[in-house]
Amino acid sequence: MIRWKLPLLLLVVFGYLQYALWCGKNNVYDYRDNVEMLVNLRADNEKLKARNEQMFAEINDLQRGYEAIEERARSHLGMVKANESFYRIIIDSDTKKQ
Known part of the structure; x- marks a missing residue:
């Protein structure tokens, strides 16, 4: 009688462990999704770094020298130096198509 109880008990325990592995909380599929999400987050983190x-x-360029400040003022604010001329070239839409 004891001969068949032990294998049956082991089979039930094995079945429960398999169910927990594949269908339970924190199963194989959740693990795979979490690994994929971790890879994506690390890639995003590298871009942000x-x-x-x-x-x-x-910031260091702006703190150390006037050249970076001057370049930023020219490009973002449209400022010009004294005794300097600013020319804006407007391309005609008709000549652009040709």
């Missing part, structure tokens, strides 16, 4: 480094470099 690169952007932050670029911003810190720009």
